[in-house]
Amino acid sequence: MTNPKAFVRAHTQPLPVPSLPDLHLYQAAEVTSLWQMTEAELAQNGLAPPFWAFPWAGGQALSLWLRQHPETVAGKRVFDLACGSGLVGIVAAKLDAAQVTANDIDPFAAAAVALNAALNGVSIAYNGEDRLSGEPPAVDVILAGDICYERTMTEAMLTFLRKARAQGVAVYVGDPHRSYFPAEGLARLATFDIHTDTQIEDRAVKPASVWSLI
Ligand SMILES: C[S@@+](CC[C@H](N)C(=O)[O-])C[C@H]1O[C@@H](n2cnc3c(N)ncnc32)[C@H](O)[C@@H]1O
DSSP states (O other): OOOHHHHHHHHOEEEEETTEEEEEEEEOSOHHHHHHHHHHHHTOSSOOOOGGGSOOHHHHHHHHHHHHOGGGTBTSEEEEETOTTOHHHHHHHHTTBSEEEEEOSOTTHHHHHHHHHHHTTOOOEEEOSOOTTSOOOSOSEEEEESOOSSHHHHHHHHHHHHHHHHTTOEEEEEESOOTTOOOTTEEEEEEEEEEOOTTTSSSSEEEEEEEEEO
16 A cells, blocks of 8 residues: 555645634545545445545534633543544644544544644644444543444444543534434534535535533
């Protein structure tokens, strides 16, 4: 396989995050061709889309909310679950989190997070394991942007997050009203109109809410 950072650099370009334009991420201009190239690169078919190549609406909403409430992460140990590009973790690092770990199972997310963190002048740790069936990490806060787009994934994510919450970890989820989002046991904190990309969403502006696990 090509060096993953070289692959990300070759097939994306630094572009402003639509709803947080002072931040830039390596983003795909054309999702279908990147998806095909990713499958060719890994010699696998039927892969998940290159989630790491876009800032998703849920992650953008959570990022905007964190900027309004920096005390949520300042001085705290933060875990960005299902980080994709790393946007949410990057925002937490910029808001003076004591430590940020970004986590994702996509093999290209590690490269995307490292490149995106450098692009935005921060450094964050990365963990590429599937943590959902294990013990929650030893952190103060878990942030999760846009995790409710598949039924089984949503159930596994929420089970993990509820376990973490029961152990005293603060948990915040950003979600653009996806079908599988379970409002039960969550409190809505804010809603934003998020600018997104019609290659990956049905609308250019999508409402997305930030929730805390009760
Ligand atoms: C829609 S993207 C959201 C990315 C980012 N949080 C954002 O808001 O831009 C969902 C991410 O979940 C990741 N994911 C799926 N299953 C996972 C798991 N078991 N553990 C960690 N990440 C997972 C995918 O690889 C993908 O990057």
